[in-house]
Amino acid sequence: MLRKLSLAVAVSCASNTMAWAAEAPLSTKTDLVSVYQEAVDNNADLAAARAQYGAQKEVVPQARAGLLPNLSGGAEVADVRTSIDQPSAIANRSAHSYQATLAQPLFRADRWFQYQAAKDVNEQAALQLSATEQNLILQSAESYFNVLRSQDNLASTKAEEAAFKRQLDQSNERFDVGLSDKTDVLQSQASYDTARANRIVAQRQVDYAFQALITLTNRQYNSIQGIVHTLPILPPAPNDAKSWVDTAARQNLNLLASNYAVSSAEQTLKQRKAGHLPTLDAVAKYEKGDNDALGFANPNSFGAPYGGNVEQSTLGLQLNIPIYSGGLTSSQVRQSYAQLDQSEQQRESLRRQVVENTRNLHRAVNTDVEQVQARRQSIISNQSAVEATEIGYQVGTRNIVDVLDAQRQLYTSVRNYNNTRYDYILDNLRLKQAAGTLNPGDLEDLRRYLKADYNPDKDFLPPDLASAAEAQLKARP
Numbered sequence: 001m002l003r004k005l006s007l008a009v010a011v012s013c014a015s016n017t018m019a020w021a022a023e024a025p026l027s028t029k030t031d032l033v034s035v036y037q038e039a040v041d042n043n044a045d046l047a048a049a050r051a052q053y054g055a056q057k058e059v060v061p062q063a064r065a066g067l068l069p070n071l072s073g074g075a076e077v078a079d080v081r082t083s084i085d086q087p088s089a090i091a092n093r094s095a096h097s098y099q100a101t102l103a104q105p106l107f108r109a110d111r112w113f114q115y116q117a118a119k120d121v122n123e124q125a126a127l128q129l130s131a132t133e134q135n136l137i138l139q140s141a142e143s144y145f146n147v148l149r150s151q152d153n154l155a156s157t158k159a160e161e162a163a164f165k166r167q168l169d170q171s172n173e174r175f176d177v178g179l180s181d182k183t184d185v186l187q188s189q190a191s192y193d194t195a196r197a198n199r200i201v202a203q204r205q206v207d208y209a210f211q212a213l214i215t216l217t218n219r220q221y222n223s224i225q226g227i228v229h230t231l232p233i234l235p236p237a238p239n240d241a242k243s244w245v246d247t248a249a250r251q252n253l254n255l256l257a258s259n260y261a262v263s264s265a266e267q268t269l270k271q272r273k274a275g276h277l278p279t280l281d282a283v284a285k286y287e288k289g290d291n292d293a294l295g296f297a298n299p300n301s302f303g304a305p306y307g308g309n310v311e312q313s314t315l316g317l318q319l320n321i322p323i324y325s326g327g328l329t330s331s332q333v334r335q336s337y338a339q340l341d342q343s344e345q346q347r348e349s350l351r352r353q354v355v356e357n358t359r360n361l362h363r364a365v366n367t368d369v370e371q372v373q374a375r376r377q378s379i380i381s382n383q384s385a386v387e388a389t390e391i392g393y394q395v396g397t398r399n400i401v402d403v404l405d406a407q408r409q410l411y412t413s414v415r416n417y418n419n420t421r422y423d424y425i426l427d428n429l430r431l432k433q434a435a436g437t438l439n440p441g442d443l444e445d446l447r448r449y450l451k452a453d454y455n456p457d458k459d460f461l462p463p464d465l466a467s468a469a470e471a472q473l474k475a476r477p
Contacts, residue, residue, distance in 0.1 A: 029454075031225045033447050036140040036440065038217035040133075049132040056125035063118035066111035073100040076289070097289025104282045106317075109274035117267035124260035131253035134438050141429050141443065143216050145422045147209040148226055151456040152418040154202040158457065160411040161195040167407065168192045171400065184400040191404045226454025227446070229462040233372045233424060236431060241362045244435050248358045251436030255354050258347040265343040269336040275329035278321045285314040354434060361431040368424035375417035379465060382410040418460060 040046065080095045105111065168188040174180040213221055236244070249255065288311045322329070389406040392398030425446065432438040451459065 029223050029225050029452055030221050031447055031450050031452075032141065032144050033440075033443050035144050035213065035217060035221075035224070036137060036443050038219050039136055039140045042218040043136060043216060044218075046132060046136055049129050053125050053129040057122050059118040060115075060122045063111070063115040067105055067108065067115060069102060069104045071100070071102050074098070095290055097287060099285065099287040099289075101286075102284040103318075105279070106282055107278070107280040109277050110271045110279075113267050113271035113274055117264045117271060120260045120264035120267060124257045124264065127253050127257035127260065131257065134253060134433060134436075137438055137440060137443060138426075138429050138433050139216060141446075142426060143209070143213045144224065145227070145425055147206070147213055147221075147224055148456075149419060149422045150202070150205040150209040151226075152460040153415050154199070154206050155456040155460040156411050156414045156418070157195065157199045157202040159414075160407070161192065161199045163407055163411075164188065164192040164195045164404070167400075167404065180400070187400045187404060191408070225450040225452050226456065226459055227421070227425070228449050228451050228454075229421075229459075231421075231425070231446075231449040233369050233421075235369050236362060236365045236428070239366070241359050244362050244431065245355055245358050247435040247437065248354050249351070252354050252434065253436055255347075255350055256436075258343070258350050262340070262343045262347055265336070265340040269333070269340050272329065272332040272336045275325075275332065276322060278319060280320075281318045283314070283316055283318050285312075287312045287314075358431065358434040361427055361434055364427045365424065365431055368420060368427055371420045372417070372424055375413065375420050376462065376465075378413040379410070379417055379461075382406070382413045386410050414461065 075096070075098050077094075077096045168185070168191075171180060171184045171188040175182065175185050210221060213224075238244075288309070290309050386403075386406045389398050389402050393400065393403045429438060429442060432442060
């Protein structure tokens with residue numbers, strides 16, 4: 001009867017929990033925000049993204065260095081052998097010199113545009129890191145609620161197994177007293193065996209979900225806090241897809257990063273084009289050493305080198321006019337045009353994807369709102385259907401297959417309800433991520449609806465449905 005079945009759904013599994021579901025002390029139960037904080041501190045992907053950004057942002061000082069003065073120094077030590085025909089003489093001397101050169105670019109258009117491109121690359125990298133950090137919020141929520149989803153599904157599967165076991169026991173009792181045939185027993189046995197197999201699979205899914213949480217945070221968890229059934233199920237605010245799309249166009253982090261990718265490609269194109277332009281540098285040079293090293297001639301010595309020390313200072317402008325480089329510059333310009341077109345097309349593709357995802361997620365949240373209410377009502381309807389089928393079976397108008405199907409449909413509706421609840425939570429977060437507004441505060445808001453003493457075997461159903469089942473049990477002995 002429904003009285004026994006409702007009790008099985010709501011509370012019977014609480015007394016038969018497996019070792020994995022043993023109630024842990026409240027102090028060991030981890031909440032959603034704590035999982036996210038652990039992920040921020042320990043997630044390897046985020047650490048890699050931060051290191052990548054640390055490397056990418058160095059392109060700015062590297063590009064800026066091409067516009068700043070360059071100072072170099074050097075020294076030379078050599079043995080110099082000098083031979084003179086008239087008069088015939090050979091001299092061997094040890095030469096040494098020191099020099100310092102200072103160069104200041106005055107007109108380097110290619111380096112200027114390279115510097116502008118580097119700044120765009122830096123901004124793009126910063127936004128990509130922010131997108132990774134934002135995605136970690138969603139990953140933490142997905143991993144957390146996947147654990148709760150798998151635990152609730154296991155709880156309902158265990159309750160279903162217990163219900164089919166009772167049905168099998170009743171079928172055996174009826175067969176023993178001649179009220180049913182062997183077919184009823186076999187049908188009940190088949191349903192029980194299937195439910196038992198499903199429970200084993202559901203247990204494995206719980207283990208998988210906890211392992212994913214461990215991989216994300218590099219921390220072990222015994223149990224986590226569950227979400228209460230009183231979580232408000234509301235449409236997105238504002239409930240207007242265009243508003244969400246407009247927000248996404250302004251704030252989606254990946255889309256903003258693609259804008260800087262296009263800007264960087266534009267600056268790179270200008271840099272390549274500037275390869276055709278002349279360059280102008282101011283150069284100051286100081287040299288000191290003996291004449292054998294510096295190579296000055298003494299006109300009073302018949303061309304013989306002067307062996308004393310020499311100092312020389314030079315200050316001037318150095319102009320370089322590119323004439324022909326084998327077609328390298330023109331090829332680089334064509335390459336940059338193609339890369340600019342590529343980045344623009346990639347941005348357009350991403351923009352379309354963002355629009356599509358935002359609209360679809362807006363629809364999904366609204367659908368989830370309706371589904372949660374419908375799935376909740378479906379549980380009540382299926383309870384009534386089970387009761388009617390049980391009564392029909394008792395009076396002979398229904399067979400055991402009808403009873404088993406009704407019971408199976410009831411537990412399916414319970415799992416569908418819980419799955420839709422978690423879909424609603426995650427779709428809300430995904431919508432905010434698509435719009436670029438997702439932040440840790442959204443997890444703080446959800447934490448207010450977590451239950452520290454959540455026990456999946458008792459709490460996988462709304463408490464009012466469980467209490468209604470208990471009331472029915474007391475009202476109709």
